[in-house]
Amino acid sequence: MKIEHEEASVVRQRVSLAGGTSRGLVLDLIRTLGPISRVELAETTGLTQATMSTVVRQLLGEGLVIETGRGESTGGKPPVMLDVNPDARFAVGVQLGRESITYVVINLSGSIVGRTRTTGIGSTEPSEMVQRLAAEVDRTLDGLGIEKASVVGVGVVAPGPLDVGRGMILHSPHLVAWLDVPIRSMLSDAVGLPVILDNDATAAAIGDFWSGKLDDAVAHATVYMGTGIGAGVLIDGIVFRGSSSNAGELGQVVVTDADGRLTYLEELADPGAVVRRARATGEATRLGLPDDDDFGGFRVIATAAARGDAGATALIEESAELLASGVLTLANLFDLDSVSLAGPAFAVAGPTYVRAITRRLDEDFFVRTKHGIRVRLSTDVSDAAAVGGAALVLQTELAPRTMGLSAVAG
Secondary structure, three states, X not given: OOOOHHHHHHHHHHOOOOOOOHHHHHHHHHHHHOOEEHHHHHHHHOOOHHHHHHHHHHHHHOOOEEEEEEOOOOOOOOOEEEEEOOOOOEEEEEEOOOOEEEEEEEEXXXXXXXXXXXXXXXXXXXXXXXXXXXXXXXXXXXXXXXXXXXXXXXXXXXXXXXXXXXXXXXOOOOOHHHEOOOHHHXXXXXXXXXXXXXXXXXXXXXXXXXXXXXXXXXXXXXXXXXOOEXXXXXXXXXXXXXXXXXXXXXXXXXXXXXXXXEEXXXXXXXXXXXXXXXXXXXXXXXXXXXXXXXXXXXXXXXXXXXXXXXXXXXXXXXXXHHHHHHHHHHHHHHOOOEEEEEOHHHHHHHHHHHHHHHHHHHHHOOOOOOOOOEEEEOOOOOOHHHHHHHHHHHHHHHOXXXXXXXXXXX
């Protein structure tokens, strides 16, 4: 395998040793570029051959990496190629929501090996809910025949803001009963595994990175829309977290509504806002929206729009145009070259939002004459946050860099 100079420089920038370890860097490169030889790893990382041999020997000894045969000769003895052992380790991602909870299990290569969706948190008390979460994790692993000894941990993702140091949700209009509840430590005790708590949008961005589908993006944002709107930003593959790991709250950008009043973007553009406009205009009755389920109502509207209903289409397109303005602000602040859309809202209405955001960035992005911005749906659009939560556990435990968290319960 030959890595061209330009490609190698991009990879080296993306997986810099800053904030990490040589072991983590090498494992990340093998996972991303494997099969790859020791020589190519040394050239790509800048590590010495002696250091590389030591690190690879350690990874082989831990069973994280395997030798897969010999590559093409460049004049001497064909090199031994290395790749990750995908079934050496697993991680679980749990995506908390009021309406539903998603459980995802991924292997070391980032492939999903199991997925379960159950009813949401609703009004269940935290202590009871934690026991339910732990039981479902155990049930999922048992169903897949995966022993806990090979599971690195559980990544729980939830809407922000969060106190990641203490593993708590600070406040959320959709998860009121969970405010200041030490969910990370409670779940770790209940399931018997290390647990990480992170923001759903940040996790979705990490999931995009771990999937390897970001190409050579330098500045990427994953916009996540469930019941609210958030964004996870990656610069050279490293999460931009801010001072308290609560960066990227796109829904909290202040905008002006149709009456000239200041409000938050998610008050105008998220699924609940779409349903409120439907009710204010009489479209809710015509479309038969449920009375007390905003996201269910949004799903009905999006489905009707996909079928060509004019009123429903107008509601979704208005939301998409508003969100496009917010994404434009984000793109200008971080000089983005890549945007992906993730979350359950985009699973039912994604193409409309992709078109609106692409058009707005093409027309108004500040440095559009220098470079464009690729806009796409996330690979696992519905479950991106759960996948990212699991990926974050693997990244933090096996290849620690500034992408990870400083506090893990377990």
